[in-house]
Amino acid sequence: MAMISITRTDFRTHRVLRSARTATAVLVAAVSCLAAAGARAATESGAGARAVIAETVEEVLAVLRDKSVPTEDRIRSIEEIVYGRFDLCVMSRLVLARNWKRFSEEQKAEYVKEFKRYLTNSYGSRIERYDQQEVEIIGEREEPRGDVVVQTKIMGGEFEGAVVEYRLRNRAEGWRVIDVVIEGISMVSNYRDQFKSIVSSGGPELLLEKLRQKNAAGMAID
Amino acid sequence: MKPWGDPARRMRLIALVVIAAALGAGVAWADADADAGDPWETMNRGIFRFNEGADRWVIEPIAKGVDFVMPDPVERAIRKFFVNSMIPIHFLNGLLQFKPLAAFEDLARFVVNTTIGVAGFFDPASYFGLEEHQEDFGQTLGVWGVPPGPYLVLPLMGPSNPRDTVGLIADSAALVYPYFVPFYVSASIGVGRQLNRRSLALDEIAAQREEALDYYVAVRNAYTSYRENQLRDREEDESDGDDLYYPD
Numbered sequence: 001m002a003m004i005s006i007t008r009t010d011f012r013t014h015r016v017l018r019s020a021r022t023a024t025a026v027l028v029a030a031v032s033c034l035a036a037a038g039a040r041a042a043t044e045s046g047a048g049a050r051a052v053i054a055e056t057v058e059e060v061l062a063v064l065r066d067k068s069v070p071t072e073d074r075i076r077s078i079e080e081i082v083y084g085r086f087d088l089c090v091m092s093r094l095v096l097a098r099n100w101k102r103f104s105e106e107q108k109a110e111y112v113k114e115f116k117r118y119l120t121n122s123y124g125s126r127i128e129r130y131d132q133q134e135v136e137i138i139g140e141r142e143e144p145r146g147d148v149v150v151q152t153k154i155m156g157g158e159f160e161g162a163v164v165e166y167r168l169r170n171r172a173e174g175w176r177v178i179d180v181v182i183e184g185i186s187m188v189s190n191y192r193d194q195f196k197s198i199v200s201s202g203g204p205e206l207l208l209e210k211l212r213q214k215n216a217a218g219m220a221i222d
Numbered sequence: 223m224k225p226w227g228d229p230a231r232r233m234r235l236i237a238l239v240v241i242a243a244a245l246g247a248g249v250a251w252a253d254a255d256a257d258a259g260d261p262w263e264t265m266n267r268g269i270f271r272f273n274e275g276a277d278r279w280v281i282e283p284i285a286k287g288v289d290f291v292m293p294d295p296v297e298r299a300i301r302k303f304f305v306n307s308m309i310p311i312h313f314l315n316g317l318l319q320f321k322p323l324a325a326f327e328d329l330a331r332f333v334v335n336t337t338i339g340v341a342g343f344f345d346p347a348s349y350f351g352l353e354e355h356q357e358d359f360g361q362t363l364g365v366w367g368v369p370p371g372p373y374l375v376l377p378l379m380g381p382s383n384p385r386d387t388v389g390l391i392a393d394s395a396a397l398v399y400p401y402f403v404p405f406y407v408s409a410s411i412g413v414g415r416q417l418n419r420r421s422l423a424l425d426e427i428a429a430q431r432e433e434a435l436d437y438y439v440a441v442r443n444a445y446t447s448y449r450e451n452q453l454r455d456r457e458e459d460e461s462d463g464d465d466l467y468y469p470d
Contacts, residue, residue: 097469122433129425147467158294158422167467178467184451185444189466193443194436210435218433 046140049148049168049175056085056177057135057152064130075124087176088116090169094178095191096199103204111204114211121218133157135164146170147178259373260442266375270438273380277420285421297422299343304415305354306335306342311393315357319365324355356452359396360389364453373442381445 059081063074092115093100103111134155141149147169154162167179179188198207260266289297309332316325331347331354338346348354363385364370371384382390394400400408420427434440 094467094469097465100469118433122429125429125433145468158298158426183448184454185447186463186466189447190440190443192466194434194439197436197439207435214433214435 046142046148046150048170050137050140050150052085052168052175052177053150053152053166054137056081057137061135064127065132071127074127075120078124078127079120083116085177087169087171087178088112088119090171090176090178091188092116094188095195097192097196099196099199099204102199107204107208110208111211114208114215117215118211118218121215125218131157133159138163143167148175149181261372262374266373266442267438269375269377270441273375273378274437276378281417281420282424285417285424288417289421289424292421294422297418300418301422302335302339302345303342304418305356306332306339306345308356310398311359311396312355312357314396315359315362315393316355318359318362319357321355321357324357327352328355328357358389359392360386360449361453363389370446370449373446381441383446383449386449 060078063069063077063081066074069077089112092112095115096103096111100108136153136155137150138153139151141151143149147167150166150168152164152166154160154164162183164183165181166177167181168175169178179186181187195207198210202209292300309328313325313328313332316322316328331352334347334350334352335342335345338344368385370386374382374384374387376382376387379390397408430440431437
């Protein structure tokens with residue numbers, strides 16, 4: 001708890017410095033994000049979804065194993081691999097759920113961008129701790145409304161035997177991951193609960209403020 | 223042996239009665255306020271803050287010490303030992319949940335790991351393809367149709383709910399050895415077990431704390447989802463998560 005209440009004195013400076021760069025980047029992100037929403041290709045079998053996960057896992061593990069490459073470069077490579085297969089627009093919308101409508105277009109765009117940075121910072125910090133784990137795909141199932149869930153299991157290390165499920169949706173660009181569920185704990189649901197309590201106490205601006213603050217604190221690996 | 227003569231044991235019985243009453247209250251409360259999710263949030267956050275303080279100033283530093291002295295493989299072996307020692311409880315709960323196959327698979331694990339696996343420090347049973355089913359009394363109550371009740375943070379024990387609290391007490395009452403050793407021995411074993419678990423999770427907990435926007439909510443969501451998932455036994459979820467994945 002105490003961690004969260006720490007206020008960073010240098011955080012305002014970061015904000016001012018970044019706001020100019022943000023403004024342009026945000027507009028680009030917004031356009032692509034809104035255009036992609038709603039697009040949906042013809043349904044194919046779950047094999048397509050499974051192939052996406054198999055490829056992603058293989059590529060990510062290859063990067064993780066090669067410890068000769070500096071951490072920052074490996075984070076970049078993984079970001080490229082993962083964000084190519086994740087639909088961050090859908091994901092960030094699902095996280096906000098009904099609150100999405102409370103955000104203005106500008107706020108939506110900034111939120112999607114900050115949320116992505118936040119994910120990168122959160123998961124990037126775990127790269128150093130990779131300890132030769134392997135990932136086994138144990139099956140997939142089609143959900144009633146067309147999403148496909150691919151189930152994997154972690155072999156070895158501190159999370160030995162943990163079941164990780166990837167939920168994929170068929171988008172115009174192909175199968176894209178929209179949620180990661182670890183032992184029943186959904187990433188979308190977990191962030192949704194956290195963000196909901198923040199938005200209901202301080203509105204969209206408080207959530208953006210908190211995301212900026214976290215991202216500024218995690219800038220060391222950015 | 224005077225089973226209920228010892229004050230510690232009498233306290234445990236009293237606690238059971240109190241918690242059972244709380245369970246009743248909790249269920250009633252949950253029905254009245256089903257959508258609120260966390261009607262005890264103010265109290266819970268207070269206890270959570272206390273637990274975080276205790277962790278920061280006492281438990282985590284000791285766990286760091288443990289982690290420094292003991293190599294990870296040793297800590298993992300100790301965790302396996304503790305998990306194995308709980309199997310008789312899991313076996314009983316498997317039976318109570320009308321899952322004889324799972325229960326006897328657990329029993330087979332116990333036999334294999336206690337003998338070939340040297341008192342449970344190694345896990346040859348997994349190598350033989352015997353899967354573990356960590357059934358506890360909280361899940362048994364769930365199978366019997368008892369609702370979890372509101373989210374409840376217990377002092378030092380952490381995230382729970384009235385149903386799982388009763389389960390925790392019932393499971394520890396069903397452990398046989400504490401009736402035959404002095405209280406401080408079983409207390410030390412319990413502390414040792416928690417410290418070992420904590421020292422295995424040092425990095426992960428630090429990372430979660432650091433990154434969460436609201437750590438209390440993150441933990442609440444994780445605990446609730448994890449327990450629901452355990453109760454489903456990883457079977458297919460038929461609801462398709464309509465609210466989660468199709469919010470519009």
